[in-house]
Amino acid sequence: MTNQTRRNVLTAGVIGAVQVIVGPxxxxxxxxxxxxxxxxxFLALSAALTGIQAKMLxxxxxxxxxxxxxxxxxxxxxxxxxxxxxxxxxxxxRAPDPSEQKTVIQSILNHADKQIAYLARSILLMWYFGxxxxxxxxxxxxxxxxxxxxxxxxxxxxxxxxxxxxxxxxAHPAGHSELQFGxxxxxxxxxxxxxxxxxxxxx
Amino acid sequence: MCADKVTHKADxxxxxxxxxxxxxxxxxxxxxxxVLILEAGPDIPVDWNGYMDRFFNARIKVPESxxxxxxxxxxxxxxxxxxxxxxxxxxxxLMLTPDSWNDPKxxxxxxxxxxxFSSTYTRVAGGSALHWLGTSLRFxxxxxxxxxxxxxxxxxxxxxxxxxxLKYEDLSQWYGxxxxxxxxxxxxxxxxxxxxxxxxGYAYPMPGIPKSQVDQxxxxxxxxxxxxxxxxxxRSTPAARNxxxxxxxxxxxxxTNCIPICPIQAKYDxxxxxxxxxxxxxxxxxxxTVASEVVVDARGRVTAVKYRQYKxxxxxxxxxxxxxxxxxxxxxxxxxxxxxxxxxxxxGRTPNGVANAKKFVGKYLMDHPYYVVWGRMPQPVWPYxxxxxxxxxxxxRDGAFRKRSGAFRVDIGNEGWTFPGGDPxxxxxxxxxxxxxxxxxxxxxxLFGRALVNRLNDVLTHxxxxxxLIEQSPEESNCVTLSDKLDGLQLPRPAVNYDLSEYxxxxxxxxxxxxxxxxxxxxxxxxxxxxxxxxxxxxVTVDVDGRQKKIAFxxxxxxxxxxRMGKSASDSVVRDDMRSWExxxxxxxxxxxxxxxxxxxxTLTIAALCLRTARKILKERLV
Numbered sequence: 001m002t003n004q005t006r007r008n009v010l011t012a013g014v015i016g017a018v019q020v021i022v023g024p025x026x027x028x029x030x031x032x033x034x035x036x037x038x039x040x041x042f043l044a045l046s047a048a049l050t051g052i053q054a055k056m057l058x059x060x061x062x063x064x065x066x067x068x069x070x071x072x073x074x075x076x077x078x079x080x081x082x083x084x085x086x087x088x089x090x091x092x093x094r095a096p097d098p099s100e101q102k103t104v105i106q107s108i109l110n111h112a113d114k115q116i117a118y119l120a121r122s123i124l125l126m127w128y129f130g131x132x133x134x135x136x137x138x139x140x141x142x143x144x145x146x147x148x149x150x151x152x153x154x155x156x157x158x159x160x161x162x163x164x165x166x167x168x169x170x171a172h173p174a175g176h177s178e179l180q181f182g183x184x185x186x187x188x189x190x191x192x193x194x195x196x197x198x199x200x201x202x203x
Numbered sequence: 204m205c206a207d208k209v210t211h212k213a214d215x216x217x218x219x220x221x222x223x224x225x226x227x228x229x230x231x232x233x234x235x236x237x238v239l240i241l242e243a244g245p246d247i248p249v250d251w252n253g254y255m256d257r258f259f260n261a262r263i264k265v266p267e268s269x270x271x272x273x274x275x276x277x278x279x280x281x282x283x284x285x286x287x288x289x290x291x292x293x294x295x296x297l298m299l300t301p302d303s304w305n306d307p308k309x310x311x312x313x314x315x316x317x318x319x320f321s322s323t324y325t326r327v328a329g330g331s332a333l334h335w336l337g338t339s340l341r342f343x344x345x346x347x348x349x350x351x352x353x354x355x356x357x358x359x360x361x362x363x364x365x366x367x368x369l370k371y372e373d374l375s376q377w378y379g380x381x382x383x384x385x386x387x388x389x390x391x392x393x394x395x396x397x398x399x400x401x402x403x404g405y406a407y408p409m410p411g412i413p414k415s416q417v418d419q420x421x422x423x424x425x426x427x428x429x430x431x432x433x434x435x436x437x438r439s440t441p442a443a444r445n446x447x448x449x450x451x452x453x454x455x456x457x458x459t460n461c462i463p464i465c466p467i468q469a470k471y472d473x474x475x476x477x478x479x480x481x482x483x484x485x486x487x488x489x490x491x492t493v494a495s496e497v498v499v500d501a502r503g504r505v506t507a508v509k510y511r512q513y514k515x516x517x518x519x520x521x522x523x524x525x526x527x528x529x530x531x532x533x534x535x536x537x538x539x540x541x542x543x544x545x546x547x548x549x550x551g552r553t554p555n556g557v558a559n560a561k562k563f564v565g566k567y568l569m570d571h572p573y574y575v576v577w578g579r580m581p582q583p584v585w586p587y588x589x590x591x592x593x594x595x596x597x598x599x600r601d602g603a604f605r606k607r608s609g610a611f612r613v614d615i616g617n618e619g620w621t622f623p624g625g626d627p628x629x630x631x632x633x634x635x636x637x638x639x640x641x642x643x644x645x646x647x648x649x650l651f652g653r654a655l656v657n658r659l660n661d662v663l664t665h666x667x668x669x670x671x672l673i674e675q676s677p678e679e680s681n682c683v684t685l686s687d688k689l690d691g692l693q694l695p696r697p698a699v700n701y702d703l704s705e706y707x708x709x710x711x712x713x714x715x716x717x718x719x720x721x722x723x724x725x726x727x728x729x730x731x732x733x734x735x736x737x738x739x740x741x742x743v744t745v746d747v748d749g750r751q752k753k754i755a756f757x758x759x760x761x762x763x764x765x766x767r768m769g770k771s772a773s774d775s776v777v778r779d780d781m782r783s784w785e786x787x788x789x790x791x792x793x794x795x796x797x798x799x800x801x802x803x804x805x806t807l808t809i810a811a812l813c814l815r816t817a818r819k820i821l822k823e824r825l826v
Contacts, residue, residue, distance in 0.1 A: 169587050174458070187585055
């Protein structure tokens with residue numbers, strides 16, 4: 001069929017209006033010395049939230065280099081006070097082993113301060129999609145099954161292209177394939193298995 | 204305002220730079236005829252990236268999203284643009300919600316019927332086929348003779364059905380030409396069914412598109428299954444999508460984005476033909492130029508088309524004028540073409556509009572009402588990979604049952620649950636907020652970390668969906684007329700009256716029955732999901748094996764029927780060559796001429812008819 005009228009894509013996000021971004025997109029992001037420490041904590045928190053190994057979230061190579069910093073700036077600038085509180089709570093309560101953060105994350109997601117609890121969720125989804133669902137939209141969605149959150153806002157187009165949700169699906173973002181003709185005829189190769197990037201269980 | 208000045212003259216004047224206009228303009232230009240195209244929207248962008256950027260920046264990725272005009276003020280879904288302010292407005296998917304579909308401040312189409320006409324289109328150079336899927340099916344031989352085959356005393360065929368004034372054999376050669384013109388990938392052996400025959404030695408320009416994992420797993424699961432005596436075969440869908448480099452365009456790389464836009468133009472779109480036509484030097488496009496009246500003289504001859512121009516999509520009108528020609532072709536789609544004809548009153552000389560003395564223009568509007576079901580396959584099928592659709596189930600496109608209910612075809616989606624709910628977003632949101640909108644999170648868990656990755660991988664890799672396109676019966680009351688609401692150029696917007704007949708509902712019921720049987724075959728672990736909107740404009744109640752079921756329908760984007768072709772002037776608007784019965788130098792082309800919609804997506808048949816008519820005009824009218 002030709003033209004699908006995807007009414008229900010109203011609730012799906014896709015890439016959002018660039019004009020709403022905090023700060024320039026894709027410009028080099030430099031952090032102050034104080035923020036540099038916070039950035040490392042932010043990565044550890046992000047790994048625990050997303051289930052993706054920290055070194056995969058922040059590879060040392062290629063143009064993706066700036067995206068984690070852009071994500072840091074997005075989360076921090078959304079609400080610097082709550083962001084600081086979230087990081088402080090994580091740092092104070094995290095387990096020594098990066099693979100064993102279930103308890104602290106559980107506490108964060110159930111935090112009495114809803115703004116902290118939902119800021120964490122916004123951060124998780126940002127890594128998955130490259131787009132920002134604001135915490136208050138997520139909080140409304142959790143409270144009301146009929147509430148349609150606003151489509152999310154683009155944080156980084158490179159972040160979209162490297163969005164983790166598509167890797168979790170062993171696929172690629174819609175509109176962005178780096179593969180060759182006919183690849184879809186076969187199952188995804190073993191190299192796309194989630195074991196390649198998921199935080200391993202420690203027995 | 205003073206009388207409109209003649210600003211341009213050409214051998215052929217075409218209204219609309221969509222696929223019909225582009226193909227015909229190209230044919231005329233190849234024979235060195237001067238062609239002028241009036242296009243309501245902006246010109247072809249210099250660089251395809253212009254549309255890709257619009258796409259990436261759109262907050263809501265509906266089919267229209269890469270293409271102007273703006274749908275949302277500031278990109279915010281809470282502030283849709285009022286269609287009265289747009290100079291070249293159009294219906295969009297955003298205008299089909301329960302609170303917008305019949306609100307003229309939100310909906311470009313003024314909907315007056317019981318049900319929402321749910322298909323949309325785009326008014327820019329290239330037209331709606333910019334955001335088509337690419338499906339290029341031929342009509343079946345019986346599609347052209349529904350009354351001959353399925354009429355009779357024991358038949359429940361609605362009286363709007365007629366035979367086409369053409370047979371499949373008349374179009375076979377032109378289907379081949381169209382397939383070569385736009386570049387269709389398929390294999391003759393797989394496409395020879397239900398009477399579709401090809402000339403000996405015919406081959407599609409490119410081999411068929413490889414089947415997806417979804418197709419293959421579904422074929423395995425449905426092995427040996429029949430529906431009403433028909434085996435359920437998974438058949439590759441012929442498509443205008445390159446499996447080899449073609450016309451200097453690249454091979455499909457499976458961007459999974461055909462609708463709304465292929466990033467690499469491996470999918471054919473009419474800008475390809477428009478650019479070829481422009482390169483001849485014999486075609487000129489006047490963009491941002493909206494035809495406002497077809498001018499007819501006292502003898503019934505078309506002498507000119509009047510137009511209004513603008514520079515900015517919500518800005519003031521900037522110029523008026525008219526263009527003269529020998530031959531006039533209106534190719535503005537099956538809603539905008541009747542709109543133009545009905546607007547053309549010629550100071551009272553054509554009080555019902557042009558080509559409309561018998562008052563058929565605008566009537567018999569049809570679509571393919573589209574029923575979507577989805578679920579979780581027992582085995583992983585890895586969707587979100589490959590073209591959006593690669594295969595279908597075609598067995599119910601024909602049969603004796605058409606005496607009583609609409610035929611249908613089935614398409615198999617490779618994009619998981621994107622269509623029904625906006626996955627992967629919806630499922631991810633569900634597991635992060637503890638909701639169950641996607642129905643994959645029945646326990647309303649909140650997950651994170653490893654557990655979330657594992658769960659989402661499991662959910663996403665098993666998703667599939669099916670869509671059922673039903674042949675809608677031609678009904679006189681389903682029609683396009685002029686509303687009293689205006690657009691930005693002060694021209695009346697189209698009004699649409701739409702409903703689904705018993706015959707069409709019976710077809711939907713049969714489709715719903717097939718869906719149930721397929722899911723029964725897939726097993727208890729695979730419950731059938733379909734969305735009941737619960738709201739009247741897009742919900743219907745159908746009979747599924749004696750039980751009433753409420754289902755939602757969508758539009759397929761197949762807008763058809765409003766200036767039908769026929770054997771005589773007493774019951775049709777145009778002849779089989781798409782020439783108006785009343786005005787001998789006026790042609791009305793596109794899917795508006797189809798007397799019936801059958802089950803094939805219309806574009807290939809539009810192309811075949813246009814190439815046939817262009818050749819005829821060149822041979823007989825423009826020597």
